[in-house]
Amino acid sequence: MTKYVKAASVIALLFLYQFTFAQNKIPQEKIDELSSKLDAICLPLKEQGIKVSCKVMHADFGKVLYELDPEMSMIPASITKILVGAAAYSKLGANYMIPTIVYTDDSDIKDGVINGNLYIKGFGDPDLYSGDIQTLASEITKRGIKEITGNIVADDSYFDSKYYTLSGVYKGDTGPSYWPYVSGLCIDKSAGATTAGNFLSSDLSSMGVNVQGTVIAGVTPTGAKEVAQFSHSLYDVLAYMLKESDNHSAITIFKLLGAKYKSTPASLEDAQEVMISFLNEVGIDRYSFEILEGSGLTRYNKVNAEMYIKLLKYMYDDRFTFDYFMNSLSIAGKDGTLKKRMIGTEAEGNVYAKTGTINSVSALSGYVIDKDNEVLIFYIVMNGFGGNASNMRAAQDDVAITLAGFFR
Numbered sequence: 001m002t003k004y005v006k007a008a009s010v011i012a013l014l015f016l017y018q019f020t021f022a023q024n025k026i027p028q029e030k031i032d033e034l035s036s037k038l039d040a041i042c043l044p045l046k047e048q049g050i051k052v053s054c055k056v057m058h059a060d061f062g063k064v065l066y067e068l069d070p071e072m073s074m075i076p077a078s079i080t081k082i083l084v085g086a087a088a089y090s091k092l093g094a095n096y097m098i099p100t101i102v103y104t105d106d107s108d109i110k111d112g113v114i115n116g117n118l119y120i121k122g123f124g125d126p127d128l129y130s131g132d133i134q135t136l137a138s139e140i141t142k143r144g145i146k147e148i149t150g151n152i153v154a155d156d157s158y159f160d161s162k163y164y165t166l167s168g169v170y171k172g173d174t175g176p177s178y179w180p181y182v183s184g185l186c187i188d189k190s191a192g193a194t195t196a197g198n199f200l201s202s203d204l205s206s207m208g209v210n211v212q213g214t215v216i217a218g219v220t221p222t223g224a225k226e227v228a229q230f231s232h233s234l235y236d237v238l239a240y241m242l243k244e245s246d247n248h249s250a251i252t253i254f255k256l257l258g259a260k261y262k263s264t265p266a267s268l269e270d271a272q273e274v275m276i277s278f279l280n281e282v283g284i285d286r287y288s289f290e291i292l293e294g295s296g297l298t299r300y301n302k303v304n305a306e307m308y309i310k311l312l313k314y315m316y317d318d319r320f321t322f323d324y325f326m327n328s329l330s331i332a333g334k335d336g337t338l339k340k341r342m343i344g345t346e347a348e349g350n351v352y353a354k355t356g357t358i359n360s361v362s363a364l365s366g367y368v369i370d371k372d373n374e375v376l377i378f379y380i381v382m383n384g385f386g387g388n389a390s391n392m393r394a395a396q397d398d399v400a401i402t403l404a405g406f407f408r
Contacts, residue, residue, distance in 0.1 A: 025061075026058065026061065030407075034406055038066045041395050042380075043068075045392075053070060054066065054067065054379065056378045057377045059313060059374070065376065070306050072305070073304055074305075074361075074381045077296045078363070079296065079354045081294065081296060082312070082366070083279070085242050086314070087275060091260070091261065092257075094235055094324040097233055099229050100120065100229070102120050102140060102226070102227045104117065105221055106225075109144075109225075110144075114149065116150045117153050119155055120152065122155070122196070124159065124253070125231070126189065126241070127232045128186065128188075128196070134199075136228050137203035137207055138203075148211045148213065149212050151214055153219075154194045154197030155217075161183075164182075165268065166179070166268075170300050180247050193217060197215040237249060238324075243330045244336055247295035253294060254275070257271055258271030258272075258273070261277075268293060271294070289302060303381075309377055312377045329353055329366050331349060334348070342397050342400060342401060346404040347368070350369040351367070352369075353367065354366055357389055360387075362392035362396070363379075364396040368404050370404060376406065378403060382395070
C-alpha cells in the first residue's frame with residue numbers, strides 16, 4: 001500500500017471530459033469575465049511595484065484564459081519542485097523503486113560467515129530512516145549470516161561529496177542554515193553514510209550477528225554480491241516531497257536524476273544537464289530558465305509562466321503518469337502545504353498545486369478542477385514584495401478560488 005492514495009476515479013473522469021468536450025469552444029464573454037476578475041486580484045499588487053506574473057490555460061483545449069507578464073523572469077522558490085517531480089516521473093516512471101543495497105565481497109556466504117566486508121550502498125533514497133536499516137539487518141540474518149569477519153563499509157559514492165548544495169556559493173543567496181545535508185546514502189534526512197553503517201552494525205549485533213570489524217567509509221567493489229535490499233517507491237517519495245515541500249527530498253531526487261542519466265558520483269552540474277535535456281524535450285526554450293538545484297532554496301533559479309504552463313500541460317497529456325503526478329501535489333484544504341488554505345471555498349478539494357515561499361518570493365502553480373469538471377492549468381508568482389507573504393498567499397488563493405468557480 002502506498003502512503004498517498006491516488007484518486008483514480010477523478011482522473012478517469014477528467015480524461016473522459018478531455019475527449020467529450022474536445023471540440024467545444026469557450027465563449028469569449030466568459031474569458032473576458034474571468035480576465036476582469038483576475039485583473040482585479042493581480043493588478044493592484046503590480047501597481048504597488050510588486051512583480052506579478054500569472055497565466056491560466058484550459059488543459060484540454062490549450063486555450064489561454066488569462067495572462068499577465070507571462071514571460072517575466074521570476075524566482076520560483078519551491079515550485080521548482082514541480083520540475084523535479086515531473087522529470088522524475090517522466091524519466092524514471094511512477095513504478096520506480098529507489099533502493100538501498102547491502103553487498104559483500106565474500107563469494108560464498110552459505111556457511112553463514114561473511115569472510116570479508118559488508119557494504120551498504122545508497123542510491124539516493126531521501127526517505128531512508130533508521131527503521132529501514134533495521135529491516136535490512138533482519139533480511140541479512142534471514143540469509144543465515146551469523147558472523148562478519150571484516151568491516152561494514154558505508155558507501156555514498158552515488159553522489160559527489162558536495163553535501164550542502166549551493167550553501168555559500170552565491171552572494172546574497174539563502175543562508176547556510178537552510179541547506180539540508182544531501183548524500184547518496186543519507187539517514188533520517190540529516191546524517192551521513194557512516195551513521196547508516198553504525199545503525200546497521202548495531203542492529204546486526206542486537207540480532208546476534210558477530211561483527212568483528214568496524215564501520216568505515218568506502219566504495220563497493222565491482223562484482224560484489226547483493227545480500228539484501230530495501231526500497232521506497234518513487235510515488236511515495238515524490239508525494240512527500242511535493243506535498244510537504246521537503247527540500248532534502250527535492251535536492252536528492254535532482255541529483256539522483258544526474259546519477260541515473262549522466263554520471264556517478266553525480267554532481268549538481270550532472271543533474272542540471274539532465275533537467276535541461278528534459279525541459280528541452282518538453283519544448284521549453286533553454287534561454288528562458290535557469291535551474292541550479294531542485295529545491296528552490298536558491299534565489300538564482302529563474303523561470304517564467306510559459307515554461308510552467310507548457311510543463312504542466314505536458315504532464316496532463318501523459319496518461320501513464322498524470323494521475324500519480326496530480327495526486328502528488330498538495331490539495332487545497334486537504335493536505336500538505338495547502339491543508340489550511342481555501343477551506344470552505346469552491347477551491348477546497350479542487351486545487352492540486354505546489355506552493356513556494358522564500359524571502360520576498362511567493363508562488364502557487366498547478367491544476368484547478370472548475371465548475372465544468374474540466375482542468376485549468378495555472379501559475380502565479382510574486383517577487384519583490386518584501387516582508388510578510390500572507391497578502392501574496394491570499395491573492396493566490398483568490399485566483400485559485402476564482403478559477404474553481406469558472407464555467408463555460
